[in-house]
Amino acid sequence: MFILKGIEQLERAIAKAKIVRPRVEFDCFGRYRVSGSKGYYTVLCKKSDNGYKTVACSCKGAEKGLVCYHAAAALSLHIGLARRQQTA
Numbered sequence: 001m002f003i004l005k006g007i008e009q010l011e012r013a014i015a016k017a018k019i020v021r022p023r024v025e026f027d028c029f030g031r032y033r034v035s036g037s038k039g040y041y042t043v044l045c046k047k048s049d050n051g052y053k054t055v056a057c058s059c060k061g062a063e064k065g066l067v068c069y070h071a072a073a074a075l076s077l078h079i080g081l082a083r084r085q086q087t088a
């Protein structure tokens, strides 16, 4: 799990996601399934009570606190949905 502080943090993971092009499946708002090398990973995006945005992925890299491309791919969908909710 990592705390999302800014988009710069995601740049490398986004670049990788553009190459790998994982499938992102919508589960519910804030919960996504992203295809990886060993099946699907679950990515959870949420806002904690103190206002931090946290992102958790079930892959090995994210366990160590790395920003993985699964998280980046899920976040791009999540951010789009969050914007739509705010304007709705």
Ligand SMILES: [Zn+2]
Residues within 6 Å of the ligand: 041, 057, 058, 059, 060, 061, 062, 068, 069, 070, 071
């Ligand atoms: Zn991951």
